Amino acid sequence: MIKTPTPSYSLRVRLEIPNRPGMLGKVTSAIGKAGGDIGAIDIMGFGKGTVLRDIVVSVGDLEGGEKVIEGLKKVRGIRILSVADRTFALHHGGKIEIRNKIPLTTRDDLSMAYTPGVARVCMAIHEDPQRVYDLTIKRNTVAVVTDGSAVLGLGDIGPKAAMPVMEGKAMLFKEFGGVDAFPICLDTKDPEAIVSAVKWLSPGFGGINLEDISSPRCFEIERRLREELDIPVFHDDQHGTAVVILAGLMNALKIVGKGIEEVRIVVSGLGAAGVASIRLLLSAGAKEVIGCDRAGILYEGRKENMNPVKEELAKITNPARLQGSVSEALNGADVFIGLSQPGAIRLKDVKKMAKDPILFAMANPVPEIMPEEVGRHARIIATGR
Incomplete structure (x- = not known):
């Protein structure tokens, strides 16, 4: 790949680099030879006959980063002073925080924001619960x-390891919607316990965004x-993914001059995102x-790797009752929608698709097939990265 x-x-x-012509060129050449892509070069200071430079380098994976460093070590005369992973640095200490909307600069401010003034606001909400929407967050x-x-x-990495993703989603809510959001990572997989926990927490929130809960x-x-809450509940993996896929596909089909009712669509992955996307399509x-999963094409009567949701889905998909692998499903297909895992399909599978194939390789962080690998063999390709 x-x-x-x-x-x-x-x-x-x-880096500490000798301050003479050609040395920076040797450094950049070493980085490029190792497969690194230079993003920025900044002067951070000077020493006796040397220049301190920070160089930002993008690579394809951890091994690529190691190759860049090994390449730099071979450049005579330079010193590597430090190496920082920019992604880990960005996450250090978390990505979100709570800030006050109003300043507390005087005793009057404190008396109104907290006790005793806050008691009057509490009683107003007690008398008219709907005022919680006007008087709180x-x-x-x-x-x-x-x-x-x-x-x-x-996959199943647990609630603690999920925190960085949930923080990131909270950032998206704030940055692009102006909505305050906060991660709630529950240490249970029991559906009843999850429902109970969310219900207990719900008085403090105006909506619930379910995220990364397995199918x-x-x-x-x-x-x-x-059914049980009086606030909106949205499962992003289902509905958020499905809406974006449908919107993208509608535009892609316009470009290739095909109608949604005439194309064959292969969906790889029958988890929350795959099931919801199929229903919306x-x-x-x-x-x-x-639909396809690790057991191959979904068809009515299949026994392997089934559950009630897949059994229901099998009745309304795959009208020709095809059987086999995702590779076989792609033979003559117009659209591939990947919601599964890296490397789920190969270039030879893409070459078997119909004219002007559309590929949405949405597995994250690594797609089912890399766009660079597909190249000219697809008319349109998109990823979830």
Whole structure:
């Protein structure tokens, strides 16, 4: 698989370089020869006959970073002072925080924001519970809830390891929607316990965003919470993914001049995202959708790796009742939607697809097939990176 340099694997290397012509060129050549992509070069100071420089280098993976450092060590006359992983540095100490909206600069401020003045506000909400939306953060605050059982393409890594993703989602809410969000990482996989915990927490939030909860439990958890809470409940892995895929596919089909009702769509991955995407595609007019998972093509009557959700889905997909692998499903297909794992398909599979194939390789952080590998063999390709 081709490893293209990306900012997600980027280093900040501090070097002490002899201050004479040609030395910086030797450094950049060594980086390029090792497969690194230089993003920025900054002068950080001077020594006796030397220059201190910070160089930002993007690589394709951890091994690529090690190759860059080994290459630099071979450049005579320079010293490597430090190497920092920029992604880890960004996450150091967490990515979000709580800040006060109003200053507490006087005793009057304190008396109104907290006791005794706050008691009057509490009683106003007690007398009219709807005022909680006007007098607290509830109106603009979302809980991002996970159990860490289906994080990105990493799988069941637990609630603690899921925290960086949940912090990132909270950042997106704030940056792009102006909505305050906070990670709630629950140390249980019991659907009943998750439902109870969210219900207990719900008075402080205006909405619930379920995130990275494995299938099929996620369907029941969402259904229960929607029925039992009086605030919106949204499972991002299902509905967020499905909406974006449908929007992207509608535009892609316009470019290739095909209608959604005439194309064959292969969906790899039948977890929360795959199931919800298939349902939305069918509701949008798709006639031939074929779902695949690690047991191969989903068809009515299949016994391996099934659950009630897949059994229901099998009845409304794959009208030709095809059987076999995802590779076989792609023979003559117009669209591939990957919601599974890295390397799920190969270039030879893409070459078997219909004219002007559309590939949405959405596995994250590494897609089912790298765009650089597909190249000219697909008319349109998108990833979830």
